[in-house]
Amino acid sequence: MFEIFGIPSQALFGQLLLGLINGSFYALLSLGLAVIFGMLNIINFTHGAQYMMGAFAAYLLLQYVGLDYWVALVIAPILIGATGILIERLFLQHLRKLDPLYGLLLTFGLALVIEGLFRNYYGSSGMPYQVPESLQGGRNLGFMFLPNYRAWVIVFSLVVCFATWFAIERTRLGSYLRAATENPTLVRAFGINVPRMVTLTYGFGVGLAALAGVMAAPIYNVSPQMGSDLIIVVFAVVVIGGMGSIMGAIVTGFVLGIVEGLTKVFFPEASNTVIFVIMVIVLLIRPAGLFGRSA
Amino acid sequence: MRLAGSLAVALAALISTAAQAQDTVVKLGVLSDMSSLYSDVGGPGSVIAAKMAVDDFNPAAKGMKVEIVSADHQNKPDIGANVARQWFDVDHVDVIVDVPNSGVALAVNEVTREKNKVFLVSGAAASDLTGPKCSPNTIHWTYDTWMLANGTGKALVKTGGDTWFFLTADYAFGHALERDTTAVVLANGGKVLGSVSHPLNSNDFSSFLLQAQASKAKIIGLANAGGDTINAIKQGAEFGIVAGGQHFAGLLVFISDVNALGLKTAQGLVLTETWYWDMTDANRAFTKRWQVERAGKFPTMVQAGVYSAVTHYLKAVAALKSAADGKAVVAKMKEMPTDDPLFGKGTIRADGRKIHPAYLFEVKTPAESKYPGDDYKLRATIPADEAFRPMKDDSCPMVNG
Numbered sequence: 001m002f003e004i005f006g007i008p009s010q011a012l013f014g015q016l017l018l019g020l021i022n023g024s025f026y027a028l029l030s031l032g033l034a035v036i037f038g039m040l041n042i043i044n045f046t047h048g049a050q051y052m053m054g055a056f057a058a059y060l061l062l063q064y065v066g067l068d069y070w071v072a073l074v075i076a077p078i079l080i081g082a083t084g085i086l087i088e089r090l091f092l093q094h095l096r097k098l099d100p101l102y103g104l105l106l107t108f109g110l111a112l113v114i115e116g117l118f119r120n121y122y123g124s125s126g127m128p129y130q131v132p133e134s135l136q137g138g139r140n141l142g143f144m145f146l147p148n149y150r151a152w153v154i155v156f157s158l159v160v161c162f163a164t165w166f167a168i169e170r171t172r173l174g175s176y177l178r179a180a181t182e183n184p185t186l187v188r189a190f191g192i193n194v195p196r197m198v199t200l201t202y203g204f205g206v207g208l209a210a211l212a213g214v215m216a217a218p219i220y221n222v223s224p225q226m227g228s229d230l231i232i233v234v235f236a237v238v239v240i241g242g243m244g245s246i247m248g249a250i251v252t253g254f255v256l257g258i259v260e261g262l263t264k265v266f267f268p269e270a271s272n273t274v275i276f277v278i279m280v281i282v283l284l285i286r287p288a289g290l291f292g293r294s295a
Numbered sequence: 296m297r298l299a300g301s302l303a304v305a306l307a308a309l310i311s312t313a314a315q316a317q318d319t320v321v322k323l324g325v326l327s328d329m330s331s332l333y334s335d336v337g338g339p340g341s342v343i344a345a346k347m348a349v350d351d352f353n354p355a356a357k358g359m360k361v362e363i364v365s366a367d368h369q370n371k372p373d374i375g376a377n378v379a380r381q382w383f384d385v386d387h388v389d390v391i392v393d394v395p396n397s398g399v400a401l402a403v404n405e406v407t408r409e410k411n412k413v414f415l416v417s418g419a420a421a422s423d424l425t426g427p428k429c430s431p432n433t434i435h436w437t438y439d440t441w442m443l444a445n446g447t448g449k450a451l452v453k454t455g456g457d458t459w460f461f462l463t464a465d466y467a468f469g470h471a472l473e474r475d476t477t478a479v480v481l482a483n484g485g486k487v488l489g490s491v492s493h494p495l496n497s498n499d500f501s502s503f504l505l506q507a508q509a510s511k512a513k514i515i516g517l518a519n520a521g522g523d524t525i526n527a528i529k530q531g532a533e534f535g536i537v538a539g540g541q542h543f544a545g546l547l548v549f550i551s552d553v554n555a556l557g558l559k560t561a562q563g564l565v566l567t568e569t570w571y572w573d574m575t576d577a578n579r580a581f582t583k584r585w586q587v588e589r590a591g592k593f594p595t596m597v598q599a600g601v602y603s604a605v606t607h608y609l610k611a612v613a614a615l616k617s618a619a620d621g622k623a624v625v626a627k628m629k630e631m632p633t634d635d636p637l638f639g640k641g642t643i644r645a646d647g648r649k650i651h652p653a654y655l656f657e658v659k660t661p662a663e664s665k666y667p668g669d670d671y672k673l674r675a676t677i678p679a680d681e682a683f684r685p686m687k688d689d690s691c692p693m694v695n696g
Contacts, residue, residue, distance in 0.1 A: 011505070011506075014505050018499075018505065022498075022501075116330070119330060119334070123551070124331060124332050124334045124338075125521070125525075125551040126522065126525055128554070128557025128559075128560065138533075138535060145508070145534055145539075149533060219533060220498055220499075221529060221555065223525075223555070229498055265506075268491050268492060271497075271502075
């Protein structure tokens with residue numbers, strides 16, 4: 001067996017794979033943010049809270065309605081997406097003509113309110129949630145033990161990411177959306193209901209956050225502050241990838257997961273700062289992000 | 296005008312002395328984490344415990360009047376110290392209780408000493424509060440890092456867990472806990488194979504768990520708390536750590552953490568606490584009353600410690616008939632033996648350490664648990680004289696100057 005920088009190659013492969021799995025969460029969350037920013041020009045700081053709501057929805061559905069993980073995977077994003085639509089109708093639509101900064105402040109405030117409410121009802125220590133029966137256990141890959149659930153996370157998030165990219169970049173509906181962001185008045189003139197499309201897009205982005213939340217529930221602690229821990233990192237991912245770039249968000253999500261995973265081997269103390277170091281470097285060299293089009 | 300003013304002042308002085316002649320007025324401040332990761336450990340539950348202690352003491356019958364105020368220190372030492380100053384200087388608070396988070400507790404410790412008031416620590420863990428930072432105004436009530444290391448560490452080494460790997464939260468508390476536990480493991484003939492420091496509030500532990508797995512250590516010591524401990528154990532189950540024959544040692548685990556994990560995941564976990572709600576009839580009766588305001592939750596040892604500490608404090612003030620001189624009250628508290636329904640009989644040492652037994656628990660399996668909160672089975676009782684750091688090893692300047 002060979003070694004790389006003093007680390008056995010087997011251990012390294014294991015860490016690469018784990019990084020990829022964490023990257024799936026970054027990719028899913030930053031994808032939602034990128035969709036919302038790209039289409040609505042809103043910096044959605046509520047995203048972390050919506051991810052948390054997704055995880056809580058999974059817990060509550062199981063606890064009070066008896067619906068398991070697989071059902072929650074479908075229902076929770078729809079429910080939380082609906083609350084997103086409500087937020088868009090009630091608040092965000094009035095901010096459309098203003099500087100994106102107002103949207104940022106509003107969504108940040110909303111995130112604090114939502115988190116506070118959940119903490120008030122459920123306390124801060126969190127709720128139990130098990131890995132679904134059918135995905136328990138794991139297999140030995142030779143270089144590491146891979147839990148089945150993690151394998152599922154990586155496959156499923158790749159599928160969701162690709163499907164979203166395809167829908168926005170390669171379908172007719174996606175082309176309407178992109179056109180509506182470029183020139184809403186003209187698209188309206190063709191008889192397309194732009195405000196409704198924008199509302200649904202926000203709901204979809206929020207649904208993606210909730211989906212990530214449901215997927216996180218069996219492996220991360222389901223607590224009111226789970227989103228605020230993650231959202232800052234995800235924003236860094238979006239900035240590195242380029243604000244609003246769909247492919248950028250997906251690719252950077254996965255790549256940064258791997259970078260973070262490697263840092264955990266070579267210098268664990270820096271593992272939660274490495275992404276920000278990269279962000280600073282990227283901003284210095286390519287201010288529009290790796291995949292962004294410069295304005 | 297000036298005359299009227301001075302008359303008013305004189306009158307006010309008269310009224311207040313008159314009030315004092317009738318009643319000894321005591322103001323209690325519960326300073327805790329009300330909104331973040333430790334708010335289930337202390338927080339609003341600690342305020343309820345303090346209220347219950349006051350009710351049970353029945354101050355009116357003893358010519359006393361007790362008021363309770365509370366505040367959120369947001370886990371920030373500067374905010375905690377500011378609230379303490381404001382309380383002591385402006386609001387006439389006599390005693391501060393609880394204060395989870397060792398960083399905040401160390402800051403409040405200094406303010407209390409400076410203002411000659413009283414500080415009853417229940418929530419914070421750092422054993423420095425009765426070591427180099429000990430103070431004649433502070434009593435460390437419920438538990439500390441030395442006791443946790445000694446309880447869980449020793450028991451596990453003695454029952455065969457002689458090789459250790461640490462997952463340590465990368466800040467003062469985590470390193471202190473690792474240091475104290477390493478000492479205990481080595482002293483009992485065990486070996487430490489390695490450790491990894493992870494950033495505070497890490498979401499993903501799989502990398503660290505893989506390193507721990509590769510070390511082949513029998514025991515994986517978790518020198519962290521709250522969400523970090525929960526995430527590590529939850530993901531450890533997923534990676535087959537326990538199934539593979541390795542065991543977790545939760546060095547600081549509260550019942551609220553066990554409930555957040557669920558018994559299915561937490562089963563078999565060994566931990567040390569000084570109080571468990573389901574141990575005695577008195578504890579169960581306390582829990583039932585406490586749950587009136589905290590339905591569905593179970594009191595932690597920190598919250599029970601607040602009840603016990605406030606009870607003893609009020610007894611000392613009643614004996615002195617004054618809460619004004621903090622040092623005198625603490626001296627009186629050390630002189631009187633402690634006795635309350637939750638912690639039983641005990642003492643307070645010269646260094647400010649409250650002494651009582653500690654209990655080594657094992658988390659039950661879902662099959663063993665008969666009702667909600669039926670989480671622990673007792674593995675061993677650590678007698679009061681062995682549970683805490685001997686005073687000679689303290690480096691407390693008050694006693695070993």
